[in-house]
Amino acid sequence: MTTLTALLIILLILMIIVGGKTGLKSYLSVVINACLIILVALLISWGVNIILVGIIFIPLKLLTIIYLGTHDYTVAKNAFLTALCVSLIVMLIIILLESLAQTQGFGDQAGEELIGLSLNVGISFAQIAILVAIFSMLGAIAEASVAMSAGLLELKRHDPNITQKQLIKSGNEVGSDVLGTAMNTILFGLFGSFLPIFIWYMRLNYSLFEILNDKLFVDEFLIIVYSFIGVLLTVPLTTILLAHTLTHNELKK
Numbered sequence: 001m002t003t004l005t006a007l008l009i010i011l012l013i014l015m016i017i018v019g020g021k022t023g024l025k026s027y028l029s030v031v032i033n034a035c036l037i038i039l040v041a042l043l044i045s046w047g048v049n050i051i052l053v054g055i056i057f058i059p060l061k062l063l064t065i066i067y068l069g070t071h072d073y074t075v076a077k078n079a080f081l082t083a084l085c086v087s088l089i090v091m092l093i094i095i096l097l098e099s100l101a102q103t104q105g106f107g108d109q110a111g112e113e114l115i116g117l118s119l120n121v122g123i124s125f126a127q128i129a130i131l132v133a134i135f136s137m138l139g140a141i142a143e144a145s146v147a148m149s150a151g152l153l154e155l156k157r158h159d160p161n162i163t164q165k166q167l168i169k170s171g172n173e174v175g176s177d178v179l180g181t182a183m184n185t186i187l188f189g190l191f192g193s194f195l196p197i198f199i200w201y202m203r204l205n206y207s208l209f210e211i212l213n214d215k216l217f218v219d220e221f222l223i224i225v226y227s228f229i230g231v232l233l234t235v236p237l238t239t240i241l242l243a244h245t246l247t248h249n250e251l252k253k
Helices: 003-045 050-067 073-101 108-114 125-158 164-203 208-212 215-252
Strands: none
Touching: 003 050, 003 125, 050 073, 050 125, 073 125, 073 215, 125 164, 125 215, 164 208, 164 215, 208 215
């Protein structure tokens, strides 16, 4: 048994112990998303249009993350709609910034490995960079939307007479806490993934200017910015959408 297999089994056991059926569904969500990522890579390598792949797999990833990660249909529905809307908005920002930043392709560090190899592989590295950036921020958006939806729905259930205005106000207060934890999670993710490269830069006596203009750093930093923007948009949109939905359902009754 490999270390990775052992860790996956331990993770499965712990998720079942802590979350029960929901924990098992969340574990399946991780497995399915990993399979989707592999399938995306295979489809792109087979020459399938990258834009078409993104259109198909972005909603699929959100569906698996959100619907398998929560047991409440109302929470899942609201979180999915919010996450999808935010993803579309951030997608436009990503397309704009990626075209300006020009971080696609390989960095200078890969020069030796690429000697003698042709880069004319018939794939748009710019489109791949955009797709990677979009996929990278989906998790943060989905997590924030589920957290907000679950918190507000639970608040509504405990106080059925709460007004839409009060619900939005409470949502803003909950959102400030969600934002704080989400931002820290994203930042620590950046530091964790970039720390070995940063140490390597220091050992090679890179200047701060060279680091800030390096493709690897800029690409990682932009992904963090996209995730920040996504979470910032998710919190108010989730609150407004859920408050409107709950009020609309009450009027129907």
